Amino acid sequence: MDLIRDIINQLYERVLSFIQTSSPATLQLSGILGLALALIGYFQLRGGNAVPPARPPTLSRPERSQQTQSQPSSSKPESSISTVQNIRVTRDSPIARTVQSRLQGVRRVTISCPNVILQPGQILETAALHPEAAEIVKEMCYMRLEVYLISMVSDDIGEALISGALESEGVSSASTQFAEGMVPSHRVLFCSTLEGKVAIVRQLEPDLHVDSLDSTVEGLQRFIPALWQVVQSGNDTSVGSNAYKEGGATAANVQRGPSLSAFFGLQ
Structure with missing residues (x-):
């Protein structure tokens, strides 16, 4: 001073x-x-x-995590808005219970349509489905499994006939959008050669593949965890017998049966 x-x-x-x-x-x-x-x-x-004025206390802003914890528990989490497609539907019917029990742990299935879903015969003017096989495929879709239907055709006419038969029986939809109990149209696939079918299945990497041809089973036996082969009448059709042997060793991942429904004990 x-x-x-x-x-x-x-x-x-x-x-x-x-x-x-x-x-x-x-x-x-x-x-x-x-x-x-x-x-x-x-x-x-x-x-x-003069005495300097006192500085007003500053209030620290709460951390983001504290703000999140202070929210009422009644608020809906984001996970509650998850897509319906990831939830398996429980249907109370004999065929539904059988399919769900048989396919526990399976997420993706590929099926070769000829002689498995489609009845045997040349696809010239029409394509007919096995009713029991069609119902099994629908139940797979109700379970939210990724089901791919593969058909080997020689021209566009055969492709159109098979697509029309699958849609008319309610097995597949004409849209790529999800439909209850139906295979979306983008999962209905076609090829012109056996090699092409084997390549498609290997690329999809299913947990289970169903086919009727020895050559296809032979080409996939080393790459697919489980193979079901539908064999023609007159062969050994007991479910569980092996369809393919490599180097004298029985292929444990291959099972045979007279129809798709036989693998579920429905025949």
């Missing part, structure tokens, strides 16, 4: 001496400057004794 007073006194003496020796024009400007200096000194003098 004493230092500030000394500075103000020195300034005052200098200003006073300047006023006494200066011309009137200079005094007008000097008077303004002097008044400003006096005011500055006065406020500095008062400011030295």
